[in-house]
Every structure is written in structure tokens, then in C-alpha cells.
Amino acid sequence: MSRGGSRRGGDRGDSSQANADGWAVAGGGNGPPRPPSKAGDLSNFGKINKTTPMTFGPSGVFANKKGDNKRDSVSRTSSSSNMFSILNQGSEPAAEAKEPQRRRIVLAPRSKPSADDGAVKSESEAESEAEAAAPAAVEMTQERATQKITEDCKELYSVRSVDEAESYFTSLPAVHHPLLVKKFTSRAIEAKAPDVQLLAEVFARAVEKSLCTPAAFEEGFMPIAELIDDITIDAPKAFTFFANVVKSAGLDDERKGRVASKAIEEAQFLELLS
Numbered sequence: 001m002s003r004g005g006s007r008r009g010g011d012r013g014d015s016s017q018a019n020a021d022g023w024a025v026a027g028g029g030n031g032p033p034r035p036p037s038k039a040g041d042l043s044n045f046g047k048i049n050k051t052t053p054m055t056f057g058p059s060g061v062f063a064n065k066k067g068d069n070k071r072d073s074v075s076r077t078s079s080s081s082n083m084f085s086i087l088n089q090g091s092e093p094a095a096e097a098k099e100p101q102r103r104r105i106v107l108a109p110r111s112k113p114s115a116d117d118g119a120v121k122s123e124s125e126a127e128s129e130a131e132a133a134a135p136a137a138v139e140m141t142q143e144r145a146t147q148k149i150t151e152d153c154k155e156l157y158s159v160r161s162v163d164e165a166e167s168y169f170t171s172l173p174a175v176h177h178p179l180l181v182k183k184f185t186s187r188a189i190e191a192k193a194p195d196v197q198l199l200a201e202v203f204a205r206a207v208e209k210s211l212c213t214p215a216a217f218e219e220g221f222m223p224i225a226e227l228i229d230d231i232t233i234d235a236p237k238a239f240t241f242f243a244n245v246v247k248s249a250g251l252d253d254e255r256k257g258r259v260a261s262k263a264i265e266e267a268q269f270l271e272l273l274s
Contacts, residue, residue, distance in 0.1 A: 157187065189242045225242075
């Protein structure tokens with residue numbers, strides 16, 4: 001069975017051939033006719049015709065949308081690259097944080113201090129120590145001074161050290177020295193002769209090293225001189241003991257006279273001081 005020519009103008013130049021099924025195949029004139037295939041003939045199984053391009057993947061109306069495939073591949077590539085870039089950005093600060101930061105060591109040139117520097121330093125340190133100790137001594141209250149003198153008095157007659165007794169004057173403000181003289185003397189004249197001898201040596205050391213002024217000694221002796229006659233009633237040797245202590249302080253005649261004037265037996269007292 002063959003079809004007629006086109007209505008527009010007769011038969012076309014290329015002929016059409018009918019296959020075994022009775023259908024005409026267009027373009028059959030370009031090559032030799034294909035022999036009809038027999039049923040069960042597997043001789044052409046597995047052979048690929050290279051003239052026709054092979055396509056893999058879905059076919060149909062969506063197969064021709066090449067632009068969409070390219071867009072999808074680009075978007076997937078960009079999204080995967082963005083994901084890995086974010087992970088890398090998050091891991092970089094952590095890696096940097098793990099690396100310990102070492103401090104730079106600055107080596108300064110070694111220099112040997114000179115003797116002048118040591119002398120200046122020792123002088124400055126001595127001045128600073130003196131300034132730090134001076135306010136503490138000046139600011140000592142009467143109550144605190146009385147407490148300290150009482151403790152020092154007990155220590156003196158228990159330790160019985162003249163060298164240690166020097167600190168009793170140096171650690172006490174000069175304004176409280178008369179109180180020290182009074183307390184120590186009152187304790188000695190009512191005790192025994194060895195205590196009086198010990199106190200006399202302490203006062204002699206204070207005079208020798210200028211630890212206590214004659215004015216402080218005089219001021220400290222005055223209250224005892226006023227009461228020496230009453231004290232002698234309970235301690236008969238107190239008059240003689242007191243004279244020995246006053247004599248150890250090395251007062252001049254004028255000061256001795258003022259101290260003796262407070263006692264009832266002034267002439268007798270002056271005779272013991274001579």
C-alpha cells in the first residue's frame with residue numbers, strides 16, 4: 001500500500017518503501033532497504049547503531065530543558081561549596097584558639113650595681129624606716145605608754161639585762177620618759193638592794209648613751225620625792241635607795257636641789273646625794 005503525493009504539487013522526488021507491516025517508511029531511498037526481521041531472530045541483539053546518538057536519563061517533555069539541568073547543577077555546587085566554607089570558617093577560630101600564645105622574653109642588659117648606689121639605697125632605706133617609726137612613737141597615747149612601761153618594768157626585773165633595757169627608752173617616745181623614770185624608781189625603792197643596783201646601772205647607761213635627758217629624769221623623780229617620807233614608813237630603806245637612784249642619773253647640783261626640796265628631810269637627802 002502506498003500513499004499518493006502531496007496535494008500541493010505531485011509526488012516528491014524521494015520514494016517511500018513499504019515494510020513488512022504495510023507501512024511506508026519515509027527516507028527509505030537514502031540507503032538499501034532493511035530486510036524484514038524474522039520472529040525469534042536474535043542476530044542483531046546487542047548491536048548498537050552508531051549513527052543515532054544515545055541518550056541516558058529521563059525522556060519526554062522535560063528532557064529538552066538543558067538550562068534547568070545546568071541551573072540545578074550550579075546551584076547544588078554552590079550550595080555544597082557554601083556549606084564547606086561555613087564549616088571551614090567555624091573551625092579556623094577554634095584551631096587558632098588551641099595554639100598557645102607565648103609571651104615575648106625581653107632580655108635586659110645585666111649591670112653590676114656600684115658601691116655608691118648601695119650607699120644611697122641604704123641611706124634612703126634608713127630614712128624611710130626612721131620616718132615610719134617616728135610617727136608611731138609620737139602618736140603613742142598615754143594609756144598605751146603606761147601599759148608598755150608596766151610590761152617593760154616587769155621584764156627588767158625578771159630578765160635583769162642592762163643591754164636590753166636600752167630598748168625601753170628607744171622604743172618609747174621622749175615625752176613619756178618621765179613616766180618611765182617614775183615607774184621604774186617606785187618599783188626599785190620598795191624592793192631589795194639588788195633591784196636598786198640594777199636600776200642604777202640602767203639609768204647610768206641611759207645617761208652615757210643620751211637615751212634620756214636630765215629634764216626627764218628630774219620630772220620623773222619629783223613625784224617620788226614628795227612622797228618619800230610616807231614611803232619610808234612602809235619601806236625603811238626607801239629613803240637611801242631613792243638617793244642612790246637619783247645619784248646614778250648624774251644630775252647637776254641645781255636639779256638635785258630642786259628634787260631634794262620636795263622631801264621633808266631635805267638636808268639629809270642632799271647629804272646622801274653628795
